[in-house]
Amino acid sequence: MIRQYELVERVQKYKPDVNEALLNKAYVYAMQKHGKQTRASGDPYISHPLEVAGILAEMRLTESTIAVALLHDTIEDTSATRAEIDELFGEDIGRLVEGLTKIKKLDLVSKRAKQAENLRKLLLAISDDVRVLLVKLADRLHNMRTLEHVPAEKRARIATETMEIYAPLAGRMGMQGMREELEELAFKTINGEAYDTISGKLAELSTANRDLIHTIEDELSALFRQEGLEAKVKGRQKKAYSIFRKMESKSLSFEQLSDVFGFRIIVNTEADCYRALGIVHMRWSVVPGRFKDYISTPKQNDYRSIHTTIVGPSRQRVELQVRTGQMHEIAEHGVAAHALYKDAGSSGESVALSKDSRAYSWLRQTIEALSIGDNPEDFLEHTKLELFQDQVFCFTPKGQLIALPRGATPIDFAYAVHTDVGDTCVGAKINGRIMPLVTRLTNGDEVEILRSGVQVPPPAWEEIVVTGKARAAIRRATKTAVRKQYSGLGMRILERTFNRAGKPLSRDGLKPIMHRLGYKDVEDLLAAVGRGEVSSEDVFRAVYPNHQETRVSPAKPADEGWFNLRSAAGLIFKLPGLGKSQKSSRASRLIGPSPDMDAMPIRGMDDNSVVRFGPGGAVPGDRIVGILEKGAGITVYPIQSPELTKFDDEPNRWIDIRWDIDENNKNRFPAQILVTAINAPGTLAEVAQVIATSDTNIQSLSMVRVAADFTEMQFDLQVWDLKHLIQLVTELKRLDPVSTVERVYQ
The missing domain is CATH 3.30.460.10 (Beta Polymerase, domain 2)
Structure with missing residues (x-):
């Protein structure tokens, strides 16, 4: 164990005019407070703060920082108080000791949401005064050097936390020697055999x-x-x-x-x-x-x-x-190692990392991510990616240097320049040549981003990029686009309800009832209606609580305020004012709207669309109906689907829809068929050959042997339309091994 006089001598080697009185005063106070406390190894507890102070002395830090190291466990583990330390050593040292006490309570390997929030608190404390980080890293280093005395379950947690958080954080702050030793000690615990x-x-x-x-x-x-x-x-x-x-x-x-x-x-x-x-x-x-x-x-x-x-x-x-x-x-x-500190002496004047330091710049940018509004998991992912990744250096056409993690793509580059540049990126030139956006950038590449004002970042980009900033921005853009779709759908649903009652509807008219329904703004409420989380009747009653409903005879579609929601997949959604007396007949819901009605475009039928197909699929030519799903927009079913019986008593969830296919931009649509065939070699090959020849895509196949000689094969297909599907079924029925072919409705 290092002695107090040895600690003072270490500081005197690089600072001859050391404030010895401050160090001795801090040592005596810590010794008195820790008293007879011992560590897990059996050593007197005071040995730990002395060793931490010794590590900081090797880093040639000021005596005020070393005094903080001597005192860093007093508030947490003894009867010492912040007020007492402020009185004896000054508010600056007291603030740092209290900050270290709060960090000690943080669990950085807990479940992700809590872990992310704790990491936020850690980085905020560091950004306030870098000495907090220096003392904490020295504290962690000595604890890792004596980790063998700690119980095994606690040892694993401390080593994991060191490897995931503190070692890479030391590296990001340029403290490579500290990082290597922390990694080495953690590795020895986490994977002792490999070590x-x-x-x-x-x-x-x-x-x-x-x-x-x-x-x-x-x-x-x-x-x-x-x-x-x-x-x-x-x-x-x-x-x-x-x-x-x-x-x-x-x-x-x-x-x-x-x-x-x-x-x-x-x-x-x-x-x-x-x-x-x-x-x-x-x-x-x-x-x-x-x-x-x-x-x-x-x-x-x-x-x-x-x-x-x-x-x-x-x-x-x-x-x-x-x-x-x-x-x-x-x-x-x-x-x-930077000459960036004001010699505070005994006054404990606040010191901070120079604003010119690149390490400080990284820390500042990371802290700025706290204000973007990402959820804790996004922040955790972003920060860990930034901590661990090595770098490549690329340039804009104007010569601006952009540092990125190794493996970064032009999409990462675009978001590093500015979020708007990333959101509108449609292509990239690398060293003057147009290259795919999945290209991995290398040191020295000059990258020019090609942009379009109508571009929305595809959700698939999230799997391509490697920077946390890009992933977070893509998620936000995707959520915004989907929210806009739900909001538009919700507005149309409310228009139907308000028109049916003969009452006007406006966004301003919804503002006074926001607090009653638990939403912050109108767009959130409209999106909730579009997702089926709030019924249009509840909104109407909140706006017009004294309205007396009167039953009216169903009017012709043209008089009921029909409107269309046109999707890229070719659907038009009609929201007529149907009375409850009509709910018993599905056919009554399929009356088509006027062909000249205006349409609101909806992005196509992907995982992020407000419109989805039911499990059995549907194809152009089918008579279809939409069901408003809670939290999931509209699900499209063929009229023959047995699933629809579950919604017979919920008329407000039924949405009338019809196909509106653009022949110049056709899409394939999902359908299922069940083929019963003789169980013989080559049967599957014959069936698959007919399907392939008919320009049909097989998404998946399941087979069940239903008898000694017969097998049922259920195909999930993608076809152009009902005519295409009927032609395929006809061709399959002509095969000798095939017994039956039928459409599957779910």
Whole structure:
């Protein structure tokens, strides 16, 4: 365990005028408050805050931050209060200690909704003052170093939380050394068998190649001395988790890895970095595709280095990282290495991460996502994607640099530029050539987005993109488009009800009753009516509570305020004022509207449309009816469907519809047939051949043996219309093995 005087000495090495009184005061207070408390290992509890403070001293942080580390568990685990700490150490230190206490209570591996909300709170606390993150990471690092003393079930949760949240967060803040150690310790707990196997192989390899590592270090150092360049060369072996991740991502065995060892070249200036690179490349061959310049284009966490891989001494592949001493400090300690802190002394003046830092920029953008209004799961997905993904750098035609996760597409690029650009994207040019939107972008690509004002992002895009921002925007756009459809349908349904009663309807007239029905705005109410969640009669009664209903004789369709909802799939929906006396006859619901009626377009019959087919399908030529489903818009059934009997006592849910097919833009429609045939070799092939020849698409097939010699085959088909289906059935009946063919209605 580190001693208090040793802690002060560590700080004095980089800050000779250390405020020793503040550190001693914080130590004494923490010692008194923790008293005889012990850790799971049996050590005095004060050893933990001392070790956390020691980790921060190694990162060369100010004494006010180190004092916070000494006090960070006092409010949570002792009788200490925020007011008491404020009085003794100042409000700034008190605020940080309280912030760390709140973070300690967060469960970041709970169920997704709670986990997402807790992650929000964590990031908000960090964005308020970066010292909260630095102390929390140091606290987590020491806890991971002593994790073997914790019960097994708790150990697994802490390790998972570390691997999923804290390690990648340290990486995003540029603290690579912290990230590697956290990952290594978590990996040892989560997958101990893999850790032991890889560690054993690394130990064997290190022993076998010890001389080779020294040889490469000596050759590189001699080469730089010969060229008059001052440089330090240090070889290092990669960590077990880094090796495991590479084996998993590239499906390689340990023996197939060629860059287990890496070498860092530390020089004095940025110009020396490029000079060292030239010296190495002139001496040894470069491995194609393994060069990255993070000096001219730094990573978002401020990481700067040149990476290259050469076929070096002894014909070994050697991975090199070239950087200055300052770049190395930032690479290891990230935000803690920046000279971005005001020396607060004992006053505890508030410090914050510089607004010029790329790490801060990422954190700010992530926090901005909190205000977009996404649900917690969307935010969690967005943040985890941003935490874990490596990057590629692409450019707009005007030269703007866009950093994206590896594997990103032009759609991700468009949304990274602006949400409106993504929503209106219809195509992309990559390096001057029109390319598919599913193309994976690579470093240096110039991307030009082609746009259209009438474009709406398809829901399928969500499966293509890799950035959380793009996925969230696509979901919002899809929800908005579907809500608009439901809202339009709901308005027409209300118009039918209000017209039937002879009362006017307007959006403004609905506003006074919003609070009574539990909706915030008119569009939400209309969408709920369109989804069948609120009946039109309930809305009418809310607007006209004193209206006395009088029964009237059904008028002719043209007088009843009929209207059409035309869908891209070719349906026109008619909402006539039908009286209850008409509900007993389905046929009475199929009177067609006037052909010259105006129509409201509805997007086609996909999973996000307000219109869907029943399980048995329907095809143009069928007599059809629509049923208003709660939360699902309209379901279309053929008039013969036995399902319709369930709705005989619910006349308000019946919607009259008819086909309106555009012959220039035909679609296939779903239908089911049942074929009973002799159970013999080749029967299925004959049936399938007839179906294929007739230009019919088979969606699915199920077969049941109903007797020793007969099998029933139920086909889910896609056909053009009823005539097409009848022709197919006729052709199938002509086959010798076929006994019967009939249409299936559900």
